[in-house]
Amino acid sequence: MNKLENRGKKVLSPVLARYHAGFSVAKARGSYVYDDQGKKYLDFATGIACDILGHCHPKVVSAAKKQLDRLIHACVGVALYEPYVKLAEELRKIVPIKKAQSFFCQSGAEAVEAAIKLAKFASKKPGIIAFQGGFHGRTLGALSVTTSKMKYREGYEPLLPEVYIAPFDLLLVEGLLKENDWKIGGVIIEPVLGEGGYVVPPSGFLKGVRALCDKYNTLLIVDEVQTGMGHTGKWLACEHEGIVPDILVLAKGLASGLPLGACVASQELMAKWSPGAHGSTFGGNPVCCAAAIATIETIKKEKLLANTAKLGRYLMNELSKLKASFPLVKELRGLGLLIGVDLGNSAAARKVIDLCLAHGLLLISTGKDGSVVRFIPPLNVSKKEIDLALKIFGAALRDV
C-alpha cells in the first residue's frame, strides 16, 4: 500500500467506495492522468463523465484563474455577479426549453433535489414517478427516486413518501398516472440509464413518457447529469428523441470537473417557484460558472459535438468487432461517447478493468452488479487515443 493510501486509511471515512483501491492520481493533462510514480494512464473514466474537455483544458483553466483573481464568492442571494447570469444566458441558447431560466447548485444530487422541489411546488402535487434502475443521487430526496442498486437505500428507508417506481413499460406508466394523476407532480427519467448500466430505452419510449406527462398534466423532469453537455453527440440526450423536458437537470460535465449543477425550466414554470422557496449559499459559484461558460464556448468552437458523434460511431463499430471475437462481450449499448460494454459477469468485468489499469487505461464499471465496462472519454478525445484504448481493452479481453 502506498503512503497516500496509508494516510487515507486513517483519516477518511470507510463509507467511500472506490473503483480502484490503491490507485491515486497526482496530476492530469488532456486525456491522461499520472499517478504519484509518474506512470501515465489514458483516462476513459473522466472522473465519472465530468472531465468532458479532458483534464485542465487551457481555456477552462484560464477562465477559472481569471475569475479567481476577480471574485471567488459572493452568494447570489447576497449579490448578483456576471458569470451567474452569463451562464444562464448561454444555457438558454443550447437547451430546447423555451425562455429557459436556471437555478444553480453544486452537484447532480442537489440539482435533482431542486427539480423535485420545483415539480412539487409548482404542481402542488406531492407524488413523483421514477424508473426502475434509475440513479439520481445520494441525498435523501434524490435517493428516494434511485433504484439502480438497492444497497444505496439500505439503512436509510423510509425515504420520501409518494414515490412510485415504474418499469420501462408505457402501459404500466399510464396505469400509474391514470389512478394517481391527482397527486403525481412529476416524472423523473434519465434518457440513458447511467449507473443502471448504460441502458438506452427503446426508441419512442421517451416520446411516450412526454405524451403521458402532457395527457395527465404532470411535469417531466429529464435528468441529464451524466448524459448532458454533449456526451451523446448532441448537447442533450433527450434531443435524440426530439422531446422537450419541463425541468432539465445538469451537472457533471457542465463545468469540466468543477462542482456545478443546474435545474433548468421555462420562465413560465419558474414563475411558480416563489422567491426563497429554494436557495443555496455556494450554488453557482463564480469560478465554477466561469469554467462552465468556457466549457460551452470550447465545445462550440472546437466542434466537439460533431467529434463526439463521429468518434462515438467509430468506437462502437470497433467494439462490435471485439464483440464478434470475444464471446465474453454480451452486449454493447450507448449513444455517442457514452458506451457500455456488458460482460454479463461482474468478476470478469473486474478482471478486465484491472488488467486495463495495469496496462495504462483507466476504466470503471457500471450496472447493478458492476458487470458493464463503461467508455466515457472526453469529447475532444482523438482517434489515436481511442485506438490505444481499444488495443489495451482488446488485450485484456483476450487475457481474461
Ligand SMILES: Cc1ncc(COP(=O)(O)O)c(C=O)c1O
Ligand atoms: C443521472 C445522474 N443523476 C444524478 C447524479 C448525482 O450526481 P452527484 O454525484 O453530482 O450528486 C448522477 C451521478 O452519477 C447521475 O449519473
